[in-house]
Amino acid sequence: MTTKVNDKLDYEAAELVAPGTAPESQPKVRLVWGVLRLMMGFTFLWAFLDKLLALGFATGRNPETGAIDFFGDAAWINGASPTEGFLSFGLHTKEPFLSFYEGLAGSAWVDWIYMLCMAGIGIALILGVATRLSAIGGALWMVIFYTAAAVWPENNLFLDDHVVYAVIFVGLAYAGAGRYLGLGNWWRKTELVRKYPILQ
Structure with missing residues (x-):
């Protein structure tokens, strides 16, 4: 039963990438999805590392002098x-x-959830494992960021980079992007994933 479900999901992913043509026969399509997955993964992992170590990009830089601590x-x-x-x-x-988001400021449990998600999603996407789950998680975070800071963006009626990223994450999930430039093919054959397909 699990095998049939996996095959159906793969077929649907292929149809979404290019109707009527499996992505395996389109190396350029595979390359694009693979590179997009790696880029989004690095974006999340870097957010984790910068907050963890104060590497001076969003964290640890003096806004007046530009000096990095x-x-x-x-x-x-x-x-x-x-x-x-x-x-x-x-x-x-x-x-x-x-008011809702301001009430969360300084909460240790919020910090832990944020950091674990940034690291987990970033690592999973870079490796190409649990791609569907991590991409859905990434899309949810984009929704959170959008509702926190960009519901009414300054340069557009409603569209900003968080919305674009969320759509990319949805594409990664449905395209099975972990199979391209990643460990997705190996991952989906593991006993754990066969038992729990949600981990694809």
Whole structure:
């Protein structure tokens, strides 16, 4: 039964990539999906590393001088909150969910959920394992970021990069992108995934 479900999902993914043509016969399509998966994975993993170690991109950089305090006080490993700054000062003042997100600022459990998800989704996407699950998780995070800071973007009526990324994540999930430039083919054949197809 599990094999039939997997075969059906693969067929549907192939149809979404190019109707009537399996992606295995289109190396350029496979390359595009594989590269997109790696890029989105690195985006999430880097967010984790930057918050963990204060590497100076979004964390640890002095906004006035541009100086970077590597591994400094802003790093999560030194006790700083990876979410408090954004939830306290990075929210759009006209957001309908402003008070809700501000109430989460400084909560340790929010920090842990955020960091574990950034690391887990990033690593899974880079390796090409649990791609469907991690891509869905990535899309959900894009929805969270959108409702926190960009429901009414300044340069568009409603569309911003979070929406675009969310659509890319949906594409990665349905295309079975872990099979391209990743370990997806091996992963889906493991006993764990055969028993729990949701882990694909």
